[in-house]
Amino acid sequence: MLPSSYPCCVTMTLHGRPFRAFLTAVAAVCCLTALGLGLFTQVHLRVVADAFEDRSVSYVQAFASSALLWKEDPATLEAAARLLLGGSAVFVQVSVDGRLIVDVRSTIVADIRLPPASYTALERTLPTDAAYLDIAVALDGSSVTPSDYARMGILLASVHAEAWNTAWIVAASGLGFVLLVSTLLAWALLTPARGKAGVTVTNDTPTSQTVIAGPLHIDFDTRRVLVHGKMVRFTPKQFALLSLLAQRPGTVFSEREILATVWPDSAYADSKDIKQYVYLIRKRLNAAAPGAKGLIETVPGYGYRVLSSADDLSLTEH
């Protein structure tokens, strides 16, 4: 019969499998975040581009309304057009009665021949590879007036820059989210670990508990002990003693602790019994795997311990 404190101690030790779970979870979060960011970026760019096009068309329409008011004063109209060149506009044209009364351009389009005006917003490219929206609207608001129109070329670089700025901010937030989730996962998965490295407790189901300490493998459900893959049979007391030592490999258990745990109801058990049982356990381990008796070490004056992977386990190798 196992001591009552035993299962509790078992569940406190960890090894590689939870760490792998942690890495898997982090990788999954990273992949999902990257996928989300990718989707967001694409959607965001599309939405921003659409909104930019809508605003740009309204911008040109507002300018056309003003141009209609100022068409008798070309100097003022040209001054207003030049003002717009200081922003996203690369060229501004106003045509009245088929004659260009305003044609102002920034230096990057000063010498190029512009394609004919189109009454839909068209994305075109300059010789410098800069993309721009070419928008022409009728001065009087009608859709078909080839002679009276206001036309503007609006660079897309600015909206792309704004969209990418937002995307980078979201990406940075996503990275922060991944770090936060990773930290939380690490805390959730690794904090319960109390055991030493090289020891694994699996608790796949409430009824399946196993301790692995180097070559030693103990299954509590079946009460089986394997050393280097070979099964070794123990009496219940031997099994209880070995299990106690194996629950915290590397930790020295005093004779008093062992007596209190393995022989809790016996007033007569003493250190000789412990020594005897340790001897028998070593003997059985060694019979199964030569050298495995070294798995249990006597610490003179203190007690006994099962070697952890941090210890030199070469004695236990075949």
Added chain:
Amino acid sequence: MRRSARRRALVAASLFVILVAASIAAAADAGANLESGVRSLATTLRLGISIASIGVYAPTWADCRLLAQRLVNLLEGIDGDHYVPSDEGDELSGMIPSIAWVGERCESHGLTAETRARALAASQNVSMYLSMALDSALAVLRTRSLESATKHMLAVYAFLSAACETPCTQSTTSLVPAIRTIMSLLGVEAEDID
């Protein structure tokens, strides 16, 4: 002795006639200056409304800011605290100083007491609208988001339109007296803002 007295009287009469003529000419000139000042203000106001209406639809924050700075220049004039010289290189007197000047001139202009009071009240309204438009234009310059800039630019447009006393088409909505009232009181045709 008598001839000398007659000559002196003739000189005095001539001087009087010249003074009267000069004062009449000066008054007429002042009136013309006031009318041309109001007309110029109305023209600038209309330009400001056009710029604000374009700025409301600016596709980027930078465009909105550019137009807002132009509006600040138009409102404050070259002596304004926030005036930034533009490529236009124009010498702007500024709408806010102009309406203050119009108010001062209205007081000394040969208007009846009632007309003067109405003109002064209207000029104060215009002055306040323009100040609020300036505040909103400066808010556009301070903000860094297009949404916020658009909101403030709408306010600029609204205040300038109010200063222009733009009537709703075929509407019976009552209007707060502003530049149109001043033009009407001064007998200036409102074609500059229509």
